[in-house]
Amino acid sequence: MKKIDKERVLLGLAAPLLAIVVAFLVTAVVLLATGKEPFNAFGIMFDYGSKADSQVYILNKATTYYLAGLAVALGFRMNLFNIGVDGQYRLAAFFAAALGGALTLPGAIQIPLIILCAMIVGAMWAGIAGVLKVTRGVSEVVSTIMLNAIATAIIGYLLQTGRLGHLDTAGTKISTKPIPESSHFFEFPTATGPVWGFIVVAALAGVAYWFTLSRTRFGFDLRTVGQSGSAAEASGVNVKKMVVTSMLISGAVAGLVGMPTLLNDSYEYSGDFPVGIGFTGIAIALLGRNHPIGIALGAILWAFLERGSGQLEFQGYDKEIVGVIQGVIVLCVVIAYEVVRRYGLKRQQRQVGAKLAAQARNSEKQEVSA
Amino acid sequence: MNRALTDIYARYDRRKTSAGRGAFGQSRRGLLLRRVSKIAAACFASAALALTASGCGEASTESTTTESTGAADGKLKIGMAYDVGGRGDNSFNDSAARGLDKAKAELGAETKELTAKHGETPADREARLASLAKGGFNPVVAVGFAYKDTIDKVAPQFPKTSFGLVDSISDAKNVDNIVFTEEQGSYLAGVAAALKSKDGKIGFIGGVDLPLIKKFAAGFEQGVKETNPKASVQIQYLTTGTDLSGFGSPDKGKGAAEGMLDKGVDVIYTAAGGSGAGAIEAVAAKKGSWAIGVDSDQAKDPALKKYASVILTSVVKNVDTGVFELAKSVKDGKPLTGTHTYSLAEDGVSLTTTGDHLKDIQGKLDEAKKKIVDGQIKVNTTT
Numbered sequence: 172m173k174k175i176d177k178e179r180v181l182l183g184l185a186a187p188l189l190a191i192v193v194a195f196l197v198t199a200v201v202l203l204a205t206g207k208e209p210f211n212a213f214g215i216m217f218d219y220g221s222k223a224d225s226q227v228y229i230l231n232k233a234t235t236y237y238l239a240g241l242a243v244a245l246g247f248r249m250n251l252f253n254i255g256v257d258g259q260y261r262l263a264a265f266f267a268a269a270l271g272g273a274l275t276l277p278g279a280i281q282i283p284l285i286i287l288c289a290m291i292v293g294a295m296w297a298g299i300a301g302v303l304k305v306t307r308g309v310s311e312v313v314s315t316i317m318l319n320a321i322a323t324a325i326i327g328y329l330l331q332t333g334r335l336g337h338l339d340t341a342g343t344k345i346s347t348k349p350i351p352e353s354s355h356f357f358e359f360p361t362a363t364g365p366v367w368g369f370i371v372v373a374a375l376a377g378v379a380y381w382f383t384l385s386r387t388r389f390g391f392d393l394r395t396v397g398q399s400g401s402a403a404e405a406s407g408v409n410v411k412k413m414v415v416t417s418m419l420i421s422g423a424v425a426g427l428v429g430m431p432t433l434l435n436d437s438y439e440y441s442g443d444f445p446v447g448i449g450f451t452g453i454a455i456a457l458l459g460r461n462h463p464i465g466i467a468l469g470a471i472l473w474a475f476l477e478r479g480s481g482q483l484e485f486q487g488y489d490k491e492i493v494g495v496i497q498g499v500i501v502l503c504v505v506i507a508y509e510v511v512r513r514y515g516l517k518r519q520q521r522q523v524g525a526k527l528a529a530q531a532r533n534s535e536k537q538e539v540s541a
Numbered sequence: 542m543n544r545a546l547t548d549i550y551a552r553y554d555r556r557k558t559s560a561g562r563g564a565f566g567q568s569r570r571g572l573l574l575r576r577v578s579k580i581a582a583a584c585f586a587s588a589a590l591a592l593t594a595s596g597c598g599e600a601s602t603e604s605t606t607t608e609s610t611g612a613a614d615g616k617l618k619i620g621m622a623y624d625v626g627g628r629g630d631n632s633f634n635d636s637a638a639r640g641l642d643k644a645k646a647e648l649g650a651e652t653k654e655l656t657a658k659h660g661e662t663p664a665d666r667e668a669r670l671a672s673l674a675k676g677g678f679n680p681v682v683a684v685g686f687a688y689k690d691t692i693d694k695v696a697p698q699f700p701k702t703s704f705g706l707v708d709s710i711s712d713a714k715n716v717d718n719i720v721f722t723e724e725q726g727s728y729l730a731g732v733a734a735a736l737k738s739k740d741g742k743i744g745f746i747g748g749v750d751l752p753l754i755k756k757f758a759a760g761f762e763q764g765v766k767e768t769n770p771k772a773s774v775q776i777q778y779l780t781t782g783t784d785l786s787g788f789g790s791p792d793k794g795k796g797a798a799e800g801m802l803d804k805g806v807d808v809i810y811t812a813a814g815g816s817g818a819g820a821i822e823a824v825a826a827k828k829g830s831w832a833i834g835v836d837s838d839q840a841k842d843p844a845l846k847k848y849a850s851v852i853l854t855s856v857v858k859n860v861d862t863g864v865f866e867l868a869k870s871v872k873d874g875k876p877l878t879g880t881h882t883y884s885l886a887e888d889g890v891s892l893t894t895t896g897d898h899l900k901d902i903q904g905k906l907d908e909a910k911k912k913i914v915d916g917q918i919k920v921n922t923t924t
Binding site for chain 1: 672708751753784
């Protein structure tokens, strides 16, 4: 039995490794096609990406991506496709930033307030989709993507002078009022720039995700509903309640996505607050196979690739090449997992068959001898 | 009998897995993954350890720090960080690129151009400016107000490098803030529009309702009203707030312009980056109406040349002048710092005359320009 487990582990590791290797091969072909030398490009990326200041950048960026991946993965485990993480985190960050700019409480009170505000706004926004799904049967794919557009419009409406907007001295940039210094989140200073303290919150969120899903009854119910709604219903799970609750939780985690940027970096919400992280989160959740550690590795890989893209551009390569790598990796991961899954399944069936056949032989022998 | 049992077992197994696949698969792989996760956890932990251990290692700065002290070696190296869109946007970024090209040709400068990505974070902008400064580029020019906070942070880290910031104002000491009086150029466009319109119905299409674009609208409206008090200006923005797609959606520009034309508007000024092309196209389809372009001379734009007969003029923002002057000052060893406002007086903003559509009203335009330069007319920056 032990031996089989080892093989399984190998199989499990094979998929992501295969995906990454294939992705790099495909990219090498693309680079060759554009008349550039591929290995030099990879060399630049690895060399630059492993420098100390790059590590700081990667950890900071991965913090945001990790939270986005978790928010999406929560939905995935439930068989809910929450495309709305993007709108949820932006709306959440916007209101949290507005609240943070308006208050001047001691940091110990204000920071949790800001984070709580973001989680509540994110949860409410995702909750709309959840309620629509259980009461009106609206697909969450459609409603969440529509809610993204509405979130953009709401922020656009409120981010104006005279409402929640605040004009800078040059009269060109509009943002929410900056959050007072006392409410900036702590950082870990390093020689090459600070690592955002929010990484601790992200790690805690990962632990909570793991614990809730695999060690609580709620997590069991959630996974059951994800695998078969009707079976869960039959065994006494209130599926509608589960849909709404898990959307709320997914939204609350999505609310955290903007917090590392807001509390550790920008301290305000302006027109250039990062957009599209919700969609990156989908890719990362896929990459990490909804597993808390897988997502972490996916987030770090994503951040590493982005760090490399800037340097590639500096060295005269097209920075779009990194976009190609990222896209190919996601495709490869999905394909590689399916290939490995099918192979594993066949292998297992063969083993079960062999075992049963052996048993059969044994019993036949017994029958004969008897 | 045992044979049948095997079959059932196998079938059961298959069913269980296919049902368990869900959206992204759990059951069998779930088991598999749990095993994998322990190994992965170990890998991750050791990787994290390695990461922290090397956290005090070599920084990318150390290997490449050659922060130049101006043009000491005689060779001018200019680093450009564009806003989203970059070189080739036929508008704002291209105007800055022209300044760079001029510096390359006339000052023999070596150049490096980097472009902002959509949806990036302040950290990405910092990395971009820092990599240019580290690479020995001096000056480093940041195009667009989105770089303001980044300049505030990065400029003090490279005190020997001169930075240029277009469209915003930073308080850092080694920064040349290049700003423009968009409202003055727009005022003149308003004068031209009021004089050319048949019944005084005039339109303004802004890309996004940002303060910067409102400056264009304010000046334009004032120019129209002070030339023909009976005229009316209809102001419309394509998108609002953080939705910046209004700067790159010709279809939206076209739709908005068609709506205005249907209501009898016959002169439309569009300050909307790439969306302007759509508006100009719509105007060209209706006889007797005029379009006013923005940022670059749009009558000379290869894609819009065919509509040159309806492009009355373009309000040009000469970002190239600002960029070139900064480059030249660095080369001369006297880098510009502080805020430099490129106004109508020094042709920082101006109207183009391609096609000679303004010939009959040039006198009145010159008169208005003189009044603005002399300070007799004070142009509003907000509507």
